[in-house]
Amino acid sequence: MDAAITGGIILAGGSSRRFGEHKAFAQYKERYFYEIAVSVVQEVAEQCVVVAYHRIASQLSTNVSVIQDRQEVMGQGPLAGLYSGMNAIGVEGWFAVITCDTPFMTADVYYRLLHMAQQEPDGDAIVPVSAGVIQPLTALYHRRILPQLMQLLNEGKRSVRALLEQIAVKFVTEDDASLFVNINTKEDYEKYVK
Template structure:
């Protein structure tokens, strides 16, 4: 597993991975993490990409999902704040694998790649190394569940969870964050789905599943 920033021999440093799983997938009617693209479950695709930039990779999930995700053969971390959404997943991953840096990724971005993750890391390195770096889609939507976080973000995360403040963007607002535009990613194939595409409905899944990337 690779922990380098970029492909040009830049400084290497330890990054732990957090694979954020769980969630109710209400609109889909099935667990989005297990939907297959090119014969591979979405969560396995994300795990493989994350494993290229982070080690170890920990699956943050509730007790209900643990057996379903055991096929990944990755360590799992149960939420200490059950029912508190993705913030609890990030917290569980940070708590389970002590590190200076963490790269988080949600399990339902089937087209995210290691190259796109490295693009975020490269932008972070050039920016002066802030506490966090997350991507912004071409439509201007921030994807806070995919990105780099320093351990210094953990205290504010614990406060937010303890106070029941569960909006990820509210937590992000209290951090020094680099927002990385998707447009700058040179590795995107013309016509291919965005690496930030989140599939939420059966109709969206049928369309996305036609791609073999």
């Protein structure tokens, strides 16, 4: 059975304290970062959802659903966003995950990850590694990880690395590190985007 990316989760959470304003509304090539992330994931996934920080959820204008973390995991970081997104879409299979502050990401990366997922039918995650850095928030996760997600969140553990230690992960080398540039500060923005 061929694998497919059935869900897409755009993570637009967090307060963006280091950036000074919410990164979702930073722009690259006259498009908001969140719009870029949505377009990338929409290209590869059958259904998508944006999991947004509560203060900006109503400000996002997009053709996909915008939700907040589920009440039981509210504010517990990217694992909560992943958990909430999977539950909101409610389909089996692979989920493409992207953060809204990686404006150079392309759908091609997810197609390559999907190709690897097709070779790993029992895998739980396909995670890129670029320039020696693991990129767990630009990856594919299978819905079968929901129990592990819930257990970690119940234990107050928010680390994505803690999740990776508990599931079957296939790491995939990606040569173009520029695609994975994460814009965390205004200095990053000036250096990479401007």
